[in-house]
Structures are given as C-alpha cells and as structure tokens.
Amino acid sequence: MSAVRAKVASRAFVAGDRLPSIRSLAATMDVSPSTVVEAYDRLAAEGLIRARKGSGFYVAPTSTPPLTLAEVEPRRDREVDPFWVSRQSLDADAAVLKPGCGWLPADWMPEAGLRRAIRALSRTDAVLLTDYGSTRGALALRRRLLTHLAEDGIEASLDQLVLTGSGTQATDLVCRFLLRPGDTVVVDDPCYFNFRALLRAHQAKVVGVPTTPSGPDVARFEQMLGSERPRLYITNSALHNPTGATLSLQTAHRILTAAAAHDLTVIEDDIFGDFEPERSPRLAALDGLNRVVRIGSFSKTLSASVRCGYIAGRADWIEHLVDLQVATSFGGPSPVAAEIIAKVLAGGSYRKHMDELRQRLTRSRRDVARKLQALGIEPWLMPRGGFFLWCRLVDGVDATAVARAALEENVVLAPGNVFSVSQTASHFMRFNVAQMNDPRVWEALRRALTSAAE
Numbered sequence: 001m002s003a004v005r006a007k008v009a010s011r012a013f014v015a016g017d018r019l020p021s022i023r024s025l026a027a028t029m030d031v032s033p034s035t036v037v038e039a040y041d042r043l044a045a046e047g048l049i050r051a052r053k054g055s056g057f058y059v060a061p062t063s064t065p066p067l068t069l070a071e072v073e074p075r076r077d078r079e080v081d082p083f084w085v086s087r088q089s090l091d092a093d094a095a096v097l098k099p100g101c102g103w104l105p106a107d108w109m110p111e112a113g114l115r116r117a118i119r120a121l122s123r124t125d126a127v128l129l130t131d132y133g134s135t136r137g138a139l140a141l142r143r144r145l146l147t148h149l150a151e152d153g154i155e156a157s158l159d160q161l162v163l164t165g166s167g168t169q170a171t172d173l174v175c176r177f178l179l180r181p182g183d184t185v186v187v188d189d190p191c192y193f194n195f196r197a198l199l200r201a202h203q204a205k206v207v208g209v210p211t212t213p214s215g216p217d218v219a220r221f222e223q224m225l226g227s228e229r230p231r232l233y234i235t236n237s238a239l240h241n242p243t244g245a246t247l248s249l250q251t252a253h254r255i256l257t258a259a260a261a262h263d264l265t266v267i268e269d270d271i272f273g274d275f276e277p278e279r280s281p282r283l284a285a286l287d288g289l290n291r292v293v294r295i296g297s298f299s300k301t302l303s304a305s306v307r308c309g310y311i312a313g314r315a316d317w318i319e320h321l322v323d324l325q326v327a328t329s330f331g332g333p334s335p336v337a338a339e340i341i342a343k344v345l346a347g348g349s350y351r352k353h354m355d356e357l358r359q360r361l362t363r364s365r366r367d368v369a370r371k372l373q374a375l376g377i378e379p380w381l382m383p384r385g386g387f388f389l390w391c392r393l394v395d396g397v398d399a400t401a402v403a404r405a406a407l408e409e410n411v412v413l414a415p416g417n418v419f420s421v422s423q424t425a426s427h428f429m430r431f432n433v434a435q436m437n438d439p440r441v442w443e444a445l446r447r448a449l450t451s452a453a454e
Helices: 002-009 022-029 033-046 084-091 111-121 126-130 139-151 167-178 193-201 218-228 249-261 283-287 315-329 335-346 349-374 399-407 439-453
Strands: 049-052 056-059 161-164 184-189 205-212 232-235 265-269 292-297 309-312 388-392 428-432
Touching (some): 002 033, 033 049, 033 056, 084 193, 111 335, 126 335, 139 161, 139 335, 161 315, 167 193, 167 232, 167 292, 184 193, 184 218, 193 205, 218 249, 249 265, 265 283, 399 428, 399 439
Parallel strands (some): 184 205, 184 232, 232 265, 265 292
Antiparallel strands (some): 049 056, 388 428
C-alpha cells in the first residue's frame, strides 16, 4: 500500500493509469498474490484506486487532497460558549491534555472486561451482529437495569423502561416529546453545559436556579415556577455536574411538592450516580416515576465508545418515546453495544471496578484539591464522589482568559461561564481530577493564571 501511495504521490502513476497486475506486483515485491489483493482492496476502499471488472486496478480519476492542519484541529478562536469545551475536547488529538473534559482516562476504564465481552460477541448469533435491535432495546440489559434502579429505591417494570443510543439522546427524546419552541425550561445555575446546548437546539427559553451544596435554591425555585411557568426542570441529583453537590432529602421533598403544584416535569440525569459511596436521595424514587423521568447511561463508568442510555418513566410516556425513537433513529441503541454492556454488568467485575474507581477518585480529589489550593484556587465544596472539582479562581482572574491561554499550550480547561445561564461564573472553573496527573497540566495552568492576571 505504501509503495502504491508513493508512486501516486510522486506522479509516477497518475489518474487513469492502470496499476501492475496482481501477479506482476507480487513478483516485483516478493510477496504473495493474496497480499497484493489485500493491498489493492484496501486502497480501493480508501478511494485512491478503482477496480474495473475484468480489466484490473486503476488510479482513481480524482483524489482527495491531504488534510491541512487547520482542517484537522478544532477552531481555537471560536466563541467560548456551551459547545466550546465539547468541541475542543472531542476534536483534539492525543497530544492534547484534557483536564476540562467530562470523562475518565482510558486506563481508568475496565478494558479487560470490555475485551472479554467483545470476544464473546464472536460466538453469538449472527442476528445480533447484522440486524436492527428491538424498539425498546435488548431485554437482557433492560432486566439488569431494573435491578440497578431498585438499588436506588425505584420500583419499575419493563414497560417503564426504554434503551436509547446514549444519555444525551435520552434527554433529547424527552425534550422532543414534552417541549415546543418557546417553552420555558429550568436548569441549575451552573449546570452541565450540554443541557444548555441541547435546549438551544429545541428553541426553549432557559432560566437558571442557583445551585447550593444541597441542591437548587428551593426558595428561588418555587418563586421561578410561579413566575415563569416552566414546562420542564433538568438536573443531576447525585454528584451534580459541575459542582459535585448532592441533593438533600429536604430539598428533594420541596422540589417535588412545588413540581406537583405547578404541573412541572423533572428530568433527573443520574449518569454519575454510581460514583457515590452511598446512595443519596433520588427524585425518581420519591416520586415513583410519576412526573420525574430518570435518565442514565454507562458512558462515564464503562465506555464512552460503546454508548447506550436509558429512560425510565411513566409507561404511557415510554410508549410515545419508543415511537419517537423509531421515527428519529429507527429503533433503539446498537444491539452490539447493549450486549457488551449487559455482559460486563452480568459478572462481578463491574462492582469491583466501581469500588476501585471510587477509592482512586477519593485520593485524586484530595491530591488535586491540595495542589489547586497551593495556586490560590479553592474548591467550592469537596464532593462525596465523582471526578469533578468546581473551583473559584484567584480574585480578579477570568476563567475564560485562563482557558484560552492554556489552550495555546494544548491543555483544554472548562471555564465557568460555559455552565452558567446567568453568566455569573466567570471566576470559576471545573477540573477533572482524573485528567490532571500529567505535570504539563500544572505547568500550563500556572502560566495561564499568570497570563490572565496581567
């Protein structure tokens, strides 16, 4: 393949030229004919050459020019908005450090368990590898999720559960079902930045309620429900993103009382729940999946590559959401992804993996917090679990300026205002403690703080 590419690049072969026959190239390069067949087939799949039946292989009439660096890298001068951290983190190459991203490093994930599950797929029925999945998703995984929900005190049946392509898709489906353009949605301030991005796509009016260490400011929440008449409230109850706060039982009770009084639906995103050392109150458990919709996935704990989410809610709503998912995705998540996750959950390895993760993260949160404090950066609180620290920067230092300066050194940070509806978090930043082991992160952060303060 390299030899043919070199000939094309040097223009020894030009568009339309016939390549050497399989046998002649095999003799010239002293390889087997099957090796040449494989190389030609791969080059044809790349679009560099084309096969003509009964005639041989030819250089393709048009070729794609090499990508320039500007086309490969994310735009660094884009506005620092809810898409900024996502685009910089997802599009960056392996050399870029990502203490602002929202996932764990690859070597923190259960690679051995995932590989075992993937190998087991080679022995499964061909139908799993080739056909569409069922509209509600794999039965085996849904049954395991019912057990998972029960651990949070949520009693549900199979008709109250549907699998989705991801946690984000689950939230999107519920928003598609419940919202119309112009509807008002309450989110925490600060909140997960992709909630803001998603609601912008749905043309919703977004209002923020201040976050406290025990959940949303309930007095402001109740006042907002009376004045704004929102259709929906989206939140993380356990290990809130980005603050790490945990909902108290008293706050949960008042939220549900206010929601019932104002006919408000709540989406409870529980994607970080498994990182808790002990389970905290869940709105879905207290409500019984009446006006609370539970969202979850395993992207943070198992794999962001093998994506699968779920929605638990009222059975009549799930019926509509199934139809909506068929309309938008023609069915549920990949059967292969669902099978991999189900196999990992089936053994005891997942529980052991999470126990080890929680212990490792406890150490990392403590160590990173100490190093941040040495730089004058103070955690807003010390979370019970998870991998985020929501921190206040040194007085007068703007987090966006720090993030832009760090990006020049290939370090992606998460400035506070990307999480804030009211844009009042300019001196805050979210740090992922699991992504801060490289000394280059700390060197870049020190320089970025100095640069932003000047």
